[in-house]
Amino acid sequence: MRAAHVGNDLLAFVWEMLALGVLAWWGWSAAEPVWLKVVAAVGVPGAAATLWGLFAAPKARFQVPxxxxxxxxxxxxxxxxxxxxxxxxxxxxxxFGAVAVVNTVLVTVFRRSDGYGS
Structure with a gap:
């Protein structure tokens, strides 16, 4: 069962990185002129990563419910x-959304059964 936990945690990390990459791609594609493309391609995933690191990461800065x-x-x-x-x-x-939902549910269940994390 431990292998399933580790594999699911690995998938969670990969999916988090994919989310940031997709947000950067969207930011670059959605904006004009070029300077705004750069701001959106860096700023949107940067904001998402900051939010994640503050509240959703396993070792988040703030422990929230x-x-x-x-x-x-x-x-x-x-x-x-x-x-x-x-x-x-x-x-x-x-x-992407379906895998994110299933993975998030499994991560949450596994972490609660292991007695760590939110």
């Missing part, structure tokens, strides 16, 4: 799914 952690994750993963849809990749948006 599980509901708040899940709200931050829903915001970041939801924004990434919407960004994918906005980029014209609706099927991938649904797949």
């Amino acid at each position: 599980t509901a708040a952690v899940l709200a931050v994750k829903a915001l970041v993963f939801g924004a990434a799914a919407l960004a994918l849809a906005g980029l014209g990749h609706g099927v991938w948006a649904v797949v």
Whole structure:
């Protein structure tokens, strides 16, 4: 069972990085002129990563209730799914969102059963 926990945690990390990458891609694609592209491509994922690090990461700066952690994750993963849809990749948006939901549920259950994290 421990291998399932580790594998799910690895998938969670990969999905978090994908979310940041998608947000950067969307930021670059959605903005004009070039200086605004750079600001959006760096600022949007930067804001998401900061929010995640403050409230949703396993070693977050602030320990908040599980509901708040899940709200931050829903915001970041939801924004990434919407960004994918906005980029014209609706099927991938649904797949991304579905994997994010299942993975987040499993991470939450595994962490509670292990007695650590939110």
